[in-house]
Every structure is written in C-alpha cells, then in structure tokens.
Amino acid sequence: MTGYMVVITTTDGSEAAEALARGGVEARVAACAQIVGPIRSVYWWDGRVQDDPEYQVWFKAPADRFQDIRDYILGAHTYDTPEVIQLPITAGSAAYLAWLTDETKPR
Numbered sequence: 001m002t003g004y005m006v007v008i009t010t011t012d013g014s015e016a017a018e019a020l021a022r023g024g025v026e027a028r029v030a031a032c033a034q035i036v037g038p039i040r041s042v043y044w045w046d047g048r049v050q051d052d053p054e055y056q057v058w059f060k061a062p063a064d065r066f067q068d069i070r071d072y073i074l075g076a077h078t079y080d081t082p083e084v085i086q087l088p089i090t091a092g093s094a095a096y097l098a099w100l101t102d103e104t105k106p107r
Contacts, residue, residue, distance in 0.1 A: 005060070011077065
C-alpha cells in the first residue's frame with residue numbers, strides 16, 4: 001500500500017480558496033480538497049508581524065502525488081511564497097484510502 005498525505009496551503013479569501021480547491025481536484029492532483037476558515041494567521045512578512053484572516057485548503061492524495069500538488073499550488077497561488085506543507089496520513093479506512101488512489105489516477 002502506498003502512503004497517503006494531506007497538503008495544506010492558506011490563502012487570503014474564500015473565493016481564492018475555492019478556486020485552489022476546485023482546480024486541484026479537477027486536475028486530479030488530489031481526490032478532495034477541504035476549505036477551512038476563516039482562520040486568523042499571525043506571521044512575519046515584510047519585516048513586521050502581520051495579523052490577517054485567511055482560509056486553509058487541505059488537499060488529500062497518495063503521498064507520491066506531492067510534487068504534483070506542490071507544483072499545482074505554486075503555479076495557481078496568488079501569494080509570493082505560499083504555504084505548502086505535507087502531513088502524513090498514518091491510518092485510515094481502506095475504502096477511503098483506495099478512493100484517494102482511484103480519484104488521482106490520470107484519466
């Protein structure tokens with residue numbers, strides 16, 4: 001069995017999050033994408049602490065699709081330096097994990 005993952009990114013609004021999520025699923029780099037938010041992000045940028053509302057997008061896929069998801073996010077994102085973080089899925093239902101594999105196969 002292959003490994004599985006969640007890849008997380010953030011963006012500045014619900015429409016941008018929806019576009020990223022829908023585009024990633026339509027491109028089949030992820031079987032599904034969930035939008036979480038708004039959240040509040042506090043971070044360093046441009047030499048000072050920023051405090052902004054953001055939305056998270058969680059992409060779910062087999063781990064061997066990481067480079068495809070990363071490349072998709074970097075190409076479609078509006079941020080100069082978008083967050084792209086991979087988290088392993090350490091366990092899950094066999095049927096769900098099989099679905100992740102099936103839905104990310106090239107058509």
